[in-house]
Amino acid sequence: MSLRVGTDLVFVDTVRGSIRSHAEHYLKRVYTERELEDCQTSNGLDAERLAARFAAKEATMKVLRPRDEGIPLRSIEVRRDPSGWVELELSGPAAALANESGITELALSISHEGDFAAAVVVASCSSGSAATIR
């Protein structure tokens, strides 16, 4: 077994800027419906939460290590447990690459405070075996 670690940091204001510039086009291409629901507050979408999810997607890319595969960001989904913890759900090309890489387990932690949001992803890899990622 081996481990891979990915991390990413996002400036929250860049997410606000993307929402201003591209609105639904940005939201629909980057985030899943579930993620958008999880980021919804009584004041609208929370840019800090969105930025944390973007960081999670990029941190996941760093453990998937794509060579020339196209990986849509929506194929990496952050799921929020009611208790507040988060998990990753891969689908489509991201799940296929995880399987090819022998990734058997993924763990995610996200954080946001003020101007910045960050994420860390740890992947457990079992080389030579086909991992099952939901």
Added chain:
Amino acid sequence: MNDEIREILKGHARLPVDVDSLADDADLYEAGMTSHASVNLMLALEDHFDLEFPDHMLKRSVFESIEAIGRALGELRTEAAA
């Protein structure tokens, strides 16, 4: 087409360098483009050229230089015209 791409880069790639100083084959990520900025660039290209990058093109190599972007746009236009 490269001039149009440069104008879009100026508006959306948040590069810390002068876009006009970059060669067509200069690596935009090395020039300071973040992954989040590359998404903005993709969206702006889609809006400007009225097309959509398919899933298999959502990779670093497609957006790594003005030349690469131009090549990808050319492919998409050819596919659309076929």
